[in-house]
Amino acid sequence: MKAKAIAGIGALVLSALLGPSTGAAYESLYSDVKAAVVGDVVTVVILENTLASNSSKISTDKATTFATTGEQGAGGLDFIPSFSAGADMSRTHEGNGATERRGSIVSKMAAVVTEVNANGCLVIKGEREIVINDEKETLVLTGMVRPRDISTGNVVYSTDIANAQITYKGKGLVTSGSKPSIIARIVSILF
Numbered sequence: 001m002k003a004k005a006i007a008g009i010g011a012l013v014l015s016a017l018l019g020p021s022t023g024a025a026y027e028s029l030y031s032d033v034k035a036a037v038v039g040d041v042v043t044v045v046i047l048e049n050t051l052a053s054n055s056s057k058i059s060t061d062k063a064t065t066f067a068t069t070g071e072q073g074a075g076g077l078d079f080i081p082s083f084s085a086g087a088d089m090s091r092t093h094e095g096n097g098a099t100e101r102r103g104s105i106v107s108k109m110a111a112v113v114t115e116v117n118a119n120g121c122l123v124i125k126g127e128r129e130i131v132i133n134d135e136k137e138t139l140v141l142t143g144m145v146r147p148r149d150i151s152t153g154n155v156v157y158s159t160d161i162a163n164a165q166i167t168y169k170g171k172g173l174v175t176s177g178s179k180p181s182i183i184a185r186i187v188s189i190l191f
Contacts, residue, residue: 034150035113035122042150044126044141046107046158048166055098064089105168111141121146124161140167 035042066087111126121144128139143161150156158164 034147034152034154035124035145036116036147038113038116040113041110041154042113042122042124042145043153043155044109044111044124044158044161045155046105046109046139046141046166048103048105048158050103051101053098053100056096058093058095060091060093062091105139105166107139109139109141117144121162136171138167138169138171141165 034040064087066089107128109126109128111124113122114125115123117123123144124142126139126141130137141158141161141164143164145156145161149160158166
């Protein structure tokens with residue numbers, strides 16, 4: 001009876017310290033604390049660098065020559081001068097084009113498990129909003145994570161997130177000041 005009472009008190013103390021058992025990562029004192037069920041939080045380290053470039057070159061050349069000649073008239077028509085005609089046409093076109101786009105996001109944020117798929121993958125979503133001097137920046141991340149990709153510190157890298165959608169938006173005076181005005185945009189479309 002005394003052993004059962006001590007075990008019961010021990011279970012209450014552990015439950016108070018660790019919270020109620022979720023049937024996932026909290027069952028053992030020796031297990032890692034990792035996101036495993038809906039509502040759990042996982043830390044996401046976003047390290048994204050993109051570079052895309054494209055270039056093209058075209059060169060065409062076409063030349064056409066047309067010529068005809070005639071001789072001096074004969075007999076009584078020798079006073080008519082000889083006939084000749086000629087045409088020389090040439091067309092050349094050269095064009096070059098290049099585009100390059102770079103992007104980089106480095107951040108760390110928390111995301112919440114919103115769903116656990118039948119295969120055990122975790123669907124996560126996180127949103128982070130920062131306001132500095134009336135300039136609002138919003139970072140939104142969604143995707144799917146395999147539990148084995150979550151490290152022992154409950155951290156996952158953005159490169160390990162399947163179907164990752166990372167959106168970074170800014171709104172405020174600095175952001176709106178960097179965009180061309182509506183009149184400038186209309187003029188650039190027309191001309």
